[in-house]
Amino acid sequence: MIEAFRSCLKLDEAAIKKVAEVLNSSDSFVVTCHVRPDGDAVGSILGLGLALKDAGRGAVIYTEEPIPERLAFLPGSEFVVSGAAPMPERFILVVLDCNEPVRIGARFAELVEKASGVVVLDHHRAKILDSWGGKISVSYIEPGVFATGAIVYLVIEELGWPISDAVASNIYAAILSDTGCFCHSNTNEAAFLMAAKMVGHGADPYAIANGLYQNYSVARQRLLALALKTLELKGRDRIGLMQVTPDMFKICGASESDTDDFVGYVRALRSVEVAVFIKEVHEGQTYVSLRSKSFYNVSELAQEFGGGGHVRAAGFRMAASASEVRGLLLNRLIQDFDALGGTDVGD
Ligand SMILES: [Mn+2]
Structure with a gap:
């Protein structure tokens, strides 16, 4: 074979x-x-x-x-x-x-x-x-x-x-x-x-x-609804970010594995090249999933933060809150997209 x-x-x-x-x-x-x-x-x-x-x-x-x-x-x-x-x-x-x-x-x-x-x-x-x-x-x-x-x-x-x-x-x-x-x-x-x-x-x-x-719990879908409310686009809409935090897990009764494939909802946006999903499961314990569509190497980005993965799908973990990680990542991504040219990068 x-x-x-x-x-x-x-x-x-x-x-x-x-x-x-x-x-x-x-x-x-x-x-x-x-x-x-x-x-x-x-x-x-x-x-x-x-x-x-x-x-x-x-x-x-x-x-x-x-x-x-x-x-x-x-x-x-x-x-x-x-x-x-x-x-x-x-x-x-x-x-x-x-x-x-x-x-x-x-x-x-x-x-x-x-x-x-x-x-x-x-x-x-x-x-x-x-x-x-x-x-x-x-x-x-x-x-x-x-x-x-x-x-x-x-x-x-x-x-x-x-x-x-x-x-x-x-x-x-x-x-x-x-x-x-x-x-x-x-x-x-x-x-x-x-x-x-x-x-x-x-x-x-x-x-x-x-x-x-076709096998999701109600808790998972409710968590997705809360996560989607945090969806934000930056860098001329080429960077998409979404997050979940410990209080959201609690409100929905959802567990960590319920967030599988959430990052796909960010990547699915027409304008997005890099999709970021930030998951703070317990206070100060955060996991990040990164996806890209056509040119951006998320594996390199993940490695900078001590993680790894593939060119189009990677991730890392960090002892910080979701909002701290979001700030760090956004700075880094905007730098990269800035270097690529275009206007209005940053919001
Ligand atoms: Mn695998």
Whole structure:
């Protein structure tokens, strides 16, 4: 199957082979992803976790917090353990959709220390691969691939393991999620080819689309209404900003994962090139999602603030209030857009 993607996806086939060898060489794994997992992260850990189980391997699927309710429909989510869950005596740690230890959550140091080896599969630009205490057995980080779930699929294919409908559903959900329903700039022929392949293996596109996008709580929609009231355009309407604050979560009874995809409402504005969504969950604890449409590199901007991501989708966190972060970002963005020329930049 890898052959089918050669023409439309840049792949390091040697790395994929090495990952398959490492997975084949052990019978005990802990599979995990980044905190505040999205559809790609959860689809990836469930897809690989279930494939390992199907192949008779021990696999503990771990996330720091329980899977967000809106992703709990994905098959295999009942196997996910969280918090202080016990870990096996020996295991290889497989980290998906994430390449920084600290992004696994509070137990990162313990997990890395106990692991006999670490496998990292990701499509975010790698920052600090040497921070895994020399435990990396193999890593494959390919920012050119639309979803980590796609890398997971290529590895399972390489192993020659069967793809159950549950595995296929998770990979499909990962692809759908990270391509923004095949709307984002990372969408290419390979994304469609692989999605079609997953449907062939038993993934139900309608059920998964319903699960991901027709499954919101009232609290989430009420929070969106409050967030939209904060929408503001700057820099000749090319910069769009929106925010939520702790009081808004409280008023709506919404939780942190309810803000998934809010940034899309800012990006969807005709004039907007850079969309900023600022989320202050607890007092002074703020997360920022950045998106761009055609030319602005939000990955570079996120890196300036200690974060990272992709050219068109990135983010960072900061110990500051939403309004402080908003001020800082706006200054920085207006500078950049000013340098691009045009008039009236700044309001
Ligand atoms: Mn991803």
